[in-house]
Amino acid sequence: MGVFLVIFKAISFWIFLFAILTYLLFLLLVSTNVQWNFFVEAHHNNPSLKNKEIALTFDDGPVDNTLEILALLKKFNMKASFFCIGKNIEQNPEIFRKIIEEGHMVGNHTFSHTRKIGFLRTHQIIEEIIKCNNIAFNIGGISLNTFRPPFGIINPKVKRALERTGHQVIGWNVRSYDAVLSSKNFILKRIIKNIKPGDVILLHDNNLLTVEILEQLLLFLQTNNYRSIRVDNLFQLNAYS
Numbered sequence: 001m002g003v004f005l006v007i008f009k010a011i012s013f014w015i016f017l018f019a020i021l022t023y024l025l026f027l028l029l030v031s032t033n034v035q036w037n038f039f040v041e042a043h044h045n046n047p048s049l050k051n052k053e054i055a056l057t058f059d060d061g062p063v064d065n066t067l068e069i070l071a072l073l074k075k076f077n078m079k080a081s082f083f084c085i086g087k088n089i090e091q092n093p094e095i096f097r098k099i100i101e102e103g104h105m106v107g108n109h110t111f112s113h114t115r116k117i118g119f120l121r122t123h124q125i126i127e128e129i130i131k132c133n134n135i136a137f138n139i140g141g142i143s144l145n146t147f148r149p150p151f152g153i154i155n156p157k158v159k160r161a162l163e164r165t166g167h168q169v170i171g172w173n174v175r176s177y178d179a180v181l182s183s184k185n186f187i188l189k190r191i192i193k194n195i196k197p198g199d200v201i202l203l204h205d206n207n208l209l210t211v212e213i214l215e216q217l218l219l220f221l222q223t224n225n226y227r228s229i230r231v232d233n234l235f236q237l238n239a240y241s
């Protein structure tokens, strides 16, 4: 009997450990994949759209690079959405105002874009979101209603914070990997390969490479009769309140 008990205990330990590790892996996956809508119902794309309309979205600005992006969007007469970091809005108020003046949408991307977002407490996440909104209001005179989570992280604390602030979450369904890949052709191909109406494309305006591929991307959209519109128009939302 004693031998069986030892074996049973040993097996139970491994089953317990396996269950814990599986649970942790599960939490990690659902927290870092905003497109799965596990904690929060986010807007990722609009497949019901019939017109050849997509939404280009740029995260992590406003920075100097943003000006080149704005010039290209103007040249091709396309509209986009910029999810701005509060700190960067403070540093580049004129660029932030220019984005709005040129008819693009701006959304909240937290104050500091900290890598520790997944470890912050609910009240700290609320502070991050509110601080970004206050800066946007003081500089641009608008109250932001949309939010894109840094690194796409949505965990139960981010969910609770969003319930308090009331922001609509905007995700994406086409990830360009412009922030991690270095081949312009590869990034461009990834974006245009399966493009379809209602797509939301994730790009970064703080990346030099993005500026370089944007002209080709806009040219592709134009020649294929696609138009980039603001995400609030893609999903029929109110961008500001």
Ligand SMILES: [Zn+2]
Residues within 6 Å of the ligand: 059, 060, 109, 113, 149, 150, 151
């Ligand atoms: Zn970001």
